[in-house]
Amino acid sequence: MIKRVLALFAVACLFSTTAAAFNGYVEVTNRTGYDIHYLYVSPAKAGDWEEDVLDQDILSNGQTVRVTVRQAAGSVYDIRAEDEDGDTYTLWNVDIAKHDIVFSEQDMD
Template sequence: MIARTTAAACAALLLLAGSGAQAANRHVDIVNKTGMTMKHFYASSTGTDDWEEDILGRDVIEDGETFDINIDDGSGACRFDFKAVFDNGKALVRKSINVCEISTFTYRP
């Protein structure tokens, strides 16, 4: 009886831990400190080969500016790869960013 109760309690804790990732806030302030204008920004679940659409759309992030982005793609994933493309054509890729644990990500040269 005690073993079943302990197993049920462990299962309940695992379910709660899993739902925490589902409910995590995935809003991230993207800060541009590169000296360049960020023209495009992409975020894709780590392990995916497709960058999806440009999250900025018609917006840009000037040097020194901050832009709030909701990185939630509906999958429940917390780890994303980021790709920023700047006005000179240079792209900076950052891999496996845990958007459930951070609230700010800064691009630097």
């Protein structure tokens, strides 16, 4: 009887637990030598880039911006910046819970 109750409890726990949503942020610093006009932060393997998180703003060379992520399924993201000339800088599979981003000219695609 006790084994049956424990087994039912284990099954109930299995189906009642959900993964905790990730809430956090990543700081992105521009050290490319150019102004960044677009910045995309998308869940890894999303297939499409999310909306530009800079909106109307520009991330000037040497500046840092904080991008907040709420209720995400995880903390691994792909991050792309696009400068004033249309050059792109992409970092793949970054765990933003552990690492902030510094884009440099060496990251150009």
